[in-house]
Amino acid sequence: MTLLRAPLPLRPGALMPSLQSISQSAAITPSIHPLAFATPSSRSAIAPTPCGSRGYSNLGSIERSDFYQAAEAEGVSPSQFKRNILRDKxxxxxxxxxxxxxxxxxxxxxxxxxxxxxxxxxxxxxxxxxxxxxxxxxxxxxxxxxxxxxxxxxxxxxxxxxxxxxxxxxxxxxxxxxxxGDWPASYQIPFDLIEYEAGKLVLLRNIPKDTFEARLEERLANRYDIKPQDRWRAKRSSYAGYLHDSKGYGGSHDAVLGGVLKLDKLHADATTTSFIVRCQTPSEAMRLVRRWHNTYFAPATFDIQDTGGRYRVSASILY
Structure with missing residues (x-):
């Protein structure tokens, strides 16, 4: 009986030429890491995650290369440090x-x-x-x-x-x-007006303290487009007077306002005060500033020779 020998490539302990060439090429070629072709900027944009801390793996969205080092320096956990960063707005x-x-x-x-x-x-x-x-x-x-x-x-x-x-x-x-916080509560409405009507408010300073809102509004309404008297409601957002009394903060204002708002005097002996004029549009506010700035208030009544230029008006827009 004649015994047939198996082909050489199929004998035990022998490798096929193709497999042998593949194994040799694999031994020569080094293994390629997924981040081997990453640029330095892309590597630094992702915070390195420590080994064994799977809970913090999603914190790499913060673009800081020293994320964990900074968290350790501040003495807070990485999750708390991330919340602190997200609040920096x-x-x-x-x-x-x-x-x-x-x-x-x-x-x-x-x-x-x-x-x-x-x-x-x-x-x-x-x-x-x-x-x-x-x-x-x-x-x-x-x-x-x-x-x-x-x-x-x-x-x-x-x-x-x-x-x-x-x-x-x-x-x-x-x-x-x-x-x-320690300012008088009377500043709440002026600051909230600035919040909701920024760019449409004109501040007139150095006007005689005995001037009434209605008189100044009557004088301005003939030449400028100012807001009429109406009921004004808005959320309280100013912190003026908060340290003295925080009651009502976050609520709403409910006041009747016209086109002119008179502010309190800065001190008891002041002879002048300031007014806020509520214009309908920013362009109208700019026109009022150009006309009133560096002019004398009622020069026929308050003679410059007698007052020494005390009532020289300063006009500016509040933003």
Missing amino acids: DVLLSGLPTTATPADIRALARESKTANDVARIEFIYTRALRPTGKALVSMSSHVRARAFEADAHGRIVGGRMVAANLRSTDDRKRFFLRTY
Whole structure:
């Protein structure tokens, strides 16, 4: 009986030439990691996840290469540190010129997406309602807030260098409480008017204290388009007087307002006071400012020779 031998490639311990070539090429070619072709920027944009911490694997969405190192430095958990970052949606600007407008602040953003993400601009005022050169910009996204901070910091506006600092929503409340919390409660309506009618309000300063609202409104209504007397309702959003009495905050105003609102005197011996004029449109407010700024109030009644120019009116728009 003749025994047939198996072909050489099929004998035990022998490999087929094709398999042998594949194994040799695999031994020569190093293994390729999925991140081997990742660019340095893409690797740094994802926070490294420690081994064995699957619960924190979703925290890599925060674009910080030192995410876990920063969380450890602040002494908080990664999840708490992420919540802190997501609340950083406000940017405090300082060093602004007193004539800055909301358009000037939006122009600080280098991208249109960042400028369109600006949800709110709040200028900080003194008790005389003069701009302090500070403004708090609220954004809709924490990513755009960081981009706006980087764009605005160090920029020149009106010959002055602007400083930008990122703040959280909790810092925003503490900032306004520290700024306006101990002010008289009579500032609530003026600040809420600025909130809802920004750009349409004109502040007239250095007007004689004995001037009545009705008399000034009658004088302005013949030449300017101001709002008529009506019932005004709006949510209370100002922190003025909050530290003295927080009752009613978050509720609604229910007042009867006309086209002119008289403000309280800054001190008991003041001979002048300020008025807020409510115009129908921003263009009408600008027209009133051009006509009244640096003019004398009723020069026929208050003679400049007798008053020494005490009643020289200063007009500006409230934003």
